[in-house]
Amino acid sequence: MSYNEDYVIYGRRPVLIAGPTASGKSELAMRIAERDDGCVINADALQVYDCWRVLSARPSEADCARVPHALYGTVDARTRHSVGAWLRDVAALLERLAARGQRPVIVGGTGLYLSALTEGLAEIPEIDPEVRADSQRRIDSGLLSGMLSELAARDHRTYGRMDRANPVRVQRAWEVLVSTGRPLSSWQDETPPPLLPRAACDAIVLSPEIPVQHRAVEARFRRMVPEGALAECRAFLAAGTPRDLPSARALGAEQLFAHLDGAIDLETAILEAVIATRQFSKRQRSWFRGRMADWRWLSPGTDDLLAAVPPDRPLAQ
Known part of the structure; x- marks a missing residue:
């Protein structure tokens, strides 16, 4: 079922923002939401979990006070959340935002979520x-x-x-x-129509220079550890949450778990987590190149990012 007709009626053209980790997606999403009376919607598979505010770089309390945010930290760590469940949540949220006249600003680094949103998702039965x-x-x-x-x-x-x-x-x-x-x-092959066709959205990919993004990854992770990431990992283990659940795949969690298990020292855990995150961002970029070639690609630091997304206002009712 597609809700894109609703956005023609209400005049709120959705914004989609993709990009590798630590590329500045969240800040751009908030700037657009501030300008256009919008709501920032999470499209990151780990930021949905309630256990990872720091480690997944979820928006802070100050960010949420600045502009409305949705679908962040709403899923229990023991739940096997799926892209299908996320799409159902987004569909209901888009209807509410349309009724309020708010502009959706959907942001994340999980390519599968964004592709399912704009290309449709096969309705596959539950796995045995x-x-x-x-x-x-x-x-x-x-x-x-x-x-x-x-x-x-x-x-x-x-x-x-x-x-x-x-x-x-x-x-x-x-x-x-x-x-x-x-x-x-x-x-x-039997995929139904997408919830938000690409043509109905302003869709951009942030593509920072790789050395710049690599430095940002390390700087951010080194900040995260003393700011609560290590404490979140300690709480995750103390709660007895199984490590084979999707929630345990947060970037850096495996390495910090190893440190807490006594297998490696903290500096080694940080260095290995940074390497793993950079490798993950390489896979993100490959996904975006393969599946989002028709999106608008922008380089942070060289483009006027806010101006690249046209302002949007509701149509007169």
Whole structure:
């Protein structure tokens, strides 16, 4: 079901902002929301969890007082949140914002969320719990190559276009194949219309110079540790939250967990977390290049970012 007609009626053209981690997305989203009476909507798979305010760089209390924010920190850490659940939340929120005449400013670094929003999402049945447990055992045992081989043999279309270095994507495709008996590509062929077609939005990708973004990643992570990231990891472990849940995949969590387990010192944990985050941002950029070539690409520091997104006002009712 698509709600883009509502935004023609209310005259509030949605803004979509993508970009790698630490590229300045959140600040730009807030500037647009301030100017256009908007609401900043989260499109980051880790910022939905209530356990990671600091480690996921969720908006601060001051940010939320500055402009309205939505879908941040609303999901319990023990919940296996999905892109489908996020889309349902966004659909309901867009209706409320349309009724209020507020402009949606959807921002995040999770490419799958933004692609599902603008391209549609296949309605795949729930994965059998036994299949999910089996897939996790395979991942934990280092059997990713075997899962890839099975996908290459039985779902060559998904295999050919997926990020094969991303265990989460491999695991998902394998689970769908085994649980439903149908390739993920087959389900995707039946994808319904998108919630917000790309043409109905102002869509931009922030693309900072890589050395600049790498420095920002390290500076931010070094600030996070004393500001509460380590404490959040300690609380996560103390609560007994299983480490195989999606919430445990926050950038830097694995390395800080290792430090708290006594396996590595804190400086080593920080350095390894920075490296892992930079590697993740490389995968983000690859996703954006492959799936968002028709979005407007901007370089922070060289472009007038706010001017790149036209102001929007409600139509007269």
